[in-house]
Amino acid sequence: AQSVTQLDSHVSVSEGTPVLLRCNYSSSYSPSLFWYVQHPNKGLQLLLKYTSAATLVKGINGFEAEFKKSETSFHLTKPSAHMSDAAEYFCVVSDRVTGGGNKLTFGTGTQLKVEL
Amino acid sequence: DSGVTQTPKHLITATGQRVTLRCSPRSGDLSVYWYQQSLDQGLQFLIQYYNGEERAKGNILERFSAQQFPDLHSELNLSSLELGDSALYFCASSPRREGGANVLTFGAGSRLTVL
Numbered sequence: 001a002q003s004v005t006q007l008d009s010h011v012s013v014s015e016g017t018p019v020l021l022r023c024n025y026s027s028s029y030s031p032s033l034f035w036y037v038q039h040p041n042k043g044l045q046l047l048l049k050y051t052s053a054a055t056l057v058k059g060i061n062g063f064e065a066e067f068k069k070s071e072t073s074f075h076l077t078k079p080s081a082h083m084s085d086a087a088e089y090f091c092v093v094s095d096r097v098t099g100g101g102n103k104l105t106f107g108t109g110t111q112l113k114v115e116l
Numbered sequence: 117d118s119g120v121t122q123t124p125k126h127l128i129t130a131t132g133q134r135v136t137l138r139c140s141p142r143s144g145d146l147s148v149y150w151y152q153q154s155l156d157q158g159l160q161f162l163i164q165y166y167n168g169e170e171r172a173k174g175n176i177l178e179r180f181s182a183q184q185f186p187d188l189h190s191e192l193n194l195s196s197l198e199l200g201d202s203a204l205y206f207c208a209s210s211p212r213r214e215g216g217a218n219v220l221t222f223g224a225g226s227r228l229t230v231l
Contacts, residue, residue: 034219043118043206044222090159094218103172104149104220106159 002027002093004074006107014115019063019078021110023091026072032094033074034104035065039087047089050074061085086114119143120223122207128229134195137226141188141209147171148190149210149220150182154203165190194228202230 007022025031035047048059055067065076074091091107119142129135141148150162152175161174165184176182179197184190194201204227208220 036222043120043224044208045118046219046221049219103161103164103174105161108158 002031002095002105004033004091004093004105004107006089006091006110008110009108010111010113012113012115013081015083016080019076019081019085019112021076021089021091021112023074023076023107024072025074025091025093027093030069033065033067034092034094035059035063035074035076036090036092036106037087038090038109044090047076081112081114083114083116086112088112118221118223120207120209120221122205122223122226124226125224126227126229128231129197130231131197131199133197133230134193135197135228137192137194137205137207137228139190139192139207139209139223141190141207142221145209145211145221146188147210147212147218148184148188149208150176150190150192151206151208151222152203153206153225154200157203159206162192197230199230202228204228 003026005024033050036044038044048057050057050067058064063078088109092104095103121140123138146167149164152160162176163182164172168184179195182192204225206225208222210218210220212218
């Protein structure tokens with residue numbers, strides 16, 4: 001079974017400084033990976049996805065992630081944090097299941113705090 | 117607005133009771149997924165339906181059941197409720213049955229509180 005590990009449960013940055021949220025995955029084949037964001041009392045919103053095309057994936061709101069097979073990593077970055085980026089971020093791997101279906105496995109989440 | 121509609125937004129009930137959560141997928145999406153989010157378990161996949169048929173099953177309890185109707189809306193039924201069932205229940209939809217590029221769009225969730 002595939003899995004993802006988010007290495008930090010909490011990350012705190014100052015506004016205007018870079019953001020790095022770390023994710024490692026475990027997969028027996030080339031995975032599909034996603035980053036979702038959840039703002040307080042809101043649903044989950046897709047930030048970006050990797051599906052075996054370009055290894056550097058650009059998403060919404062200035063976020064990007066790089067797929068590194070040799071390191072089994074899919075870290076999320078942003079050059080300059082904004083107060084509105086404060087939220088919980090989930091790294092996700094997509095499984096196909098027997099009989100035809102899709103199962104997303106979520107990491108445990110990283111809470112991003114942005115300070116003035 | 118993601119296009120995925122979940123009702124009710126909030127629900128408070130007592131132990132032993134039964135509730136039904138409803139989800140209308142985004143227009144054109146054939147797959148519906150249910151997820152449970154709780155503080156101790158995180159986000160857990162419950163079940164997926166594709167065009168009315170069950171396609172994938174996760175950590176769904178026997179007390180829980182779901183179905184997808186011909187108009188593609190879905191209902192999640194939770195019975196014999198326990199305190200530990202208190203959680204945020206998300207519905208998501210996607211265009212296809214499977215595939216890495218099959219992106220899920222999530223609703224805003226239904227918050228269930230069992231007292």
